[in-house]
Amino acid sequence: MAYSDKVIDHYSNPKNVGTLDKSKTNVGTGLVGAPECGDVMRLQIEVDEESGLISDAKFKTFGCGSAIASSSLATEWLKGKTVDQALAIDNMDIVEELALPPVKIHCSVLAEDAIKAAINDYRVKNGLPELVAEKKAH
């Protein structure tokens, strides 16, 4: 299977690999997927409390090239957005941007799940109710 240039680029030069301090209240962490399924994504956001904007985003991913690219792209998109704007990121946007083939759509779904999980973690830490996201098929 041939990968798109964008997937190859994110895989070769992943953006925002790393770890944020998960003990901080303004950091939300989402860990999704499972080792048995061959993909695990951890996505973290740091929210600037004054502006309400996501000031930093980091990821670490165990998975195929498309999973790595999806999470790398997600962290790029998250930076500078408000939490509400971040919630609006749809997996199909990732599919389109990276030209993922149908068998790799689950990688984008996982990235969207990771964003939502990180936001929920942030919300819960800050006394906000957890959002219940509609479940997308993997």
Place this chain on the structure above:
Amino acid sequence: MELKLPIYLDNNATTPMDPRVLETMLPYFVEKFGNAASRNHSFGWVAEEAVDYSREQVAKLINADPKEIIFTSGATEADNLALKGVYEMYATKGNHIITCTTEHKAVLDTCKHIEKTGGQVTYLNVKADGLIDLNELEKAITEKTILISIMYGNNETGVIQPVQEISKIARKHGVLFFTDATQAVGKIPVDVNADGIDLMAFSAHKMYGPKGVGALYVRRKNPRVKVTSQMDGGGHERGMRSGTLNVPGIVGLGKACEICMQEMDTEAKRLSKMRDRLEVSLMEMEETYVNGSREHRLPHTANISFKYVEGEGLMMGFNKNIALSSGSACTSASLEPSYVLKALGLGDDLAHSSLRFGLGRFTTDEQIDFTIDAIKNTVNKLREMSPLWEMFKEGVDINAIEWEHH
């Protein structure tokens, strides 16, 4: 010598054809095009002579009689002919076949088909080293058992089954023994008499011959084995496999066998040395595991798991330059990780993290050096990117986490 890229290390999938084989085949396309079954003119005689010579070359490699060689389109057809052919031919004796879970799909799917038509099949589990348990094999034999089908060397792990012990058990109980030896013939000494094999499938394109041709060995003496033909027609190949013989292909298979026979000893030593060097170097990395027995193994195969990195992602790091296979789900059509590795008791996570190295006649030391570096670099890079590696390094028990399964 300058290193030419990409490097081919997937010789268990198929081998490049040896130029000497091609050269031998060439006259049989245009100039000597006859049908080996044409009895009444020289075109037919020339073709028949070539087929007979090839049959001798093939038989010699496995210490068989030329009359015991049935040419087929490849190992898959030979597997089908052996299993279905014995099942039908010995129907009055019984309907039970014993095989194991790590067999090639050509055997497993044929067994599934036989089950649908009323046959009974026992699938033996393998031990962690990939070998079957001989006691379990013997216990599985019933009065209805007609055939034991256990492969010689495994295509994914290279694990070599105890063929001689299996055949002794088969003989003791009057059961036939069939082995799919596609990965073993031409690579290691295979002797149908010393090994007590009654039927054996193998293929040309795994031993530097052409694709589309293989053979089934069918024993003629002690005992005389018969199979019901699965392809009806002109009664070629002693009635067991009709169809005009693929003369150039058969000539190629014969030549490939001859070369393997001449070069096997030195080649097996050369390859196992290179394979071991590759393996030892890669094992210098933490959390790296060899899958299957290292002792009972084909000389050219290694199957290694790099924990906390995923196989497809790993291959993407170097697949422009190195051709390999992975046991990862993402690289298979079924999206399931390798059933062979799972049968060894590997968790899905380790099966996802595996690479299969298949060295071959044209593999060089320079290629192995390049491969070692490329894989080490990619594994290290991806581990830095892996949340599982970070957790492992922090002492988090990954199995204790409640993962969300899709």
